[in-house]
Amino acid sequence: SDGTVGANKNAIKIIGDNTDLYAQGYFSYDSKKSGGVTISHLRFGKKPIKSTYLIEEADFVACHKQSYVYQYDLLKGLKKGGTFLLNCRWSDDELEENLPASLKKYIADNEIKFYTMNATDIAAEIGLGNRINMIMQAAFFALAEVIPLQDAIKYLEEAIRSSYEKKGEAIVQMNNIAVQRGVESLVKIDVPASWSMATEQEMENSEKEVPDFIKNVLIPMSKQEGDTLPVSTFIGAEDGTFPMGTAAYEKRAIATNIPEWEMDTCIQCNQCSFVCPHAAIRPFLMNEEEVENAPVAFAGKKAIGKGFEGLSYRIQVSPLDCTGCGVCVDVCPAKEKALIMKPLEEQTEEQVPNWEYAMTLPVRDQIMSLNTVKGSQFSQPLLEFSGACAGCGETPYTKVLTQLFGDRMMIANATGCSSIWGASAPATPYCTNAQGKGPAWANSLFEDNAEYGYGMATAMKQIRSRLTDIMEEALTLDIPESHQEALKSWLEGKEDADASKAATEKILSLLQVELEDPKAKELLVEIADKKDFLIKKSMWIIGGDGWAYDIDYGGLDHVLASGENVNVLVYDTEIYSNTGGQSSKATPIGAVAKFASSGKRTKKKDLGLLFTNYGYVYVAQVSMGANQAQFLKAIKEAEKYDGPSIIIAYAPCISHGYKGGMGKSQSYAKEAVESGYWHLFRYNPELKDKGKNPFVLDSKKPTASFKDFLMEQVRYSSLLKEFPETAEELFAKAEVDATEKYEKYLEMSQ
8 A cells, every 4th residue: 555566567667668678567466455465576678578477586676664574585586686675764773683684694695785765754754644656666766777767757757747647736746756755865785794694593483383274374375475385285175264363363564653552641432442443452451460460561550430440451552463544543532642653663572462461361341331332342353453454444343243243143245345354365354252252254246245145044044943943842852851941041032142142051051961862862962963053143244335236236125125134234435445446326426436537427326215115124324433322323223123224334445535544534434424425324113113203313414514525535636626617516416415315314304
């Protein structure tokens, strides 16, 4: 997400279009969303290039992220006398201390010309945020000498104007400055002879015991060495199943800055944890003994609230899992922020042991109601460290779902962003709790996810129906009273999550008891075989707006119309986020997207309103950033409702081009509601049965400027720059549409 691939594509075009050299570019991506590792393979030469393979011997290698020096064999194949450029914040002395021994030895032994550049701080200083691409591209042309430097600068400036003119002159000038700084700020490192003597003892060589899958599959794949694995590695996993919770072993360390907890100013609201897209910041409670055993830096403060007597409270960040988005800092309501962003390298040494200790603390989620924002966050998230973009608007919704229902969830996930961050091999972010319970997750196709989830729900229903028959038959036999009580208890409470959990524990404890009646024995064996379905499951069908509004709308309509007890969660990013930002039926009037490059001309489908027409479907529209409590209430009502439900969640996306960046994704979700762009409501059929209006409008009358909210996003502001008259017309229509929608909802609520 730093612009590297785009920069290298520009480099290929500049050289190919402006010289007599042949050029070739190939770009390797990992399976993560924005922020994953990418490798650009670039070739230039005077003869036609026929190479159909990746570069194995390079003249030039550049590493654009400091933490990668520990994660990858960066210099493998770099020719003797080649050039290595490293973007880092380290001084000469810090290079000596921080570079791995193997890297230093390779540089010295192979006479590598070594340069560094602090592009990260330069980009922040200029105002480009984390977009270091132009700085590093200029440095590439300065070092590679493929074409004369002054010519390269001229071509770069032309490319900048072509790429960014629509975004405004200020952006163009920022990038021009970036080019100049990229040429001027290169630092040539005088390689000490001692580097040739560097040994692996200088590196961290004490590996912790990890499961075989992590050692044999995840680690090699994460190091970009997956192609070297033999087929025999996957014996036992031929059906495509992967272990749960493997994302916790990745420790990508991709953040530049991470939050540091300011204990004295923290008001213990847990909102930072609630909105964290990656579950990388969490609250912990400790008793006196746990405080005494904690690392010195693991300080806490007296926990506030009923039931918290004698406990200490601490917010802890996982430095190596945090993506550095800053959403937690943005939402912190403390008068003086209780979280401050600081460089990753300043915190790793102290905070990594702190996180490891926090992971040994017991989960204390029984003290406070999980139906509150604060209380929900003492429950373990069973979705952690996903491959989503930093600041993602989708993942916080599902993370909270797992904190409430995760130990009994079944998830059918539509293809799209959520299937990528939800299962980007070899990492699985869905995990289990201390009892080994967690969500069961599966993905079929883009076009059949609703039907796929419906099939899962139907199968589950049939299995539980068979369990009912078994227990009713068992009760007619001569079985001990303890068995009779347990079976009766299950039959009475099987459709209630808590009651079925309690009854299940009793039944499982009795399965080992020998019975005299052979038929009773046979029935107990069948119960044991189906024991995973004793507890009432929470069935969720999940996907984005491209799936729900478009590709599988017919299937979704069929499933909700069936009356089956399933829950649907739609991440509404208003575009096909995963496939490049194409327009969907969720794209509003005036938004620029692929297939709507001059602004969408038709209004957005009102999916929620459509499903209220059935009268027996629970429907809610939510926006976590606008009203966390309303979102919590909606998911609790939907899950409890004995029938179909659908929750449509406003999900800010990196593709929207928010001027404040994705670190403010929750703030933009709030502005969407305050400006009347997005409306909050709940349609609960149970209220109708009680003689009440089933439609509850949770949004107030808009108080903020609709137009100002649009202008915060490049998908709208770019239209105003290119087609000002069209833009004004479409934006006016969009506002009228939003106003009419609100008035319609208001009328329904009254």
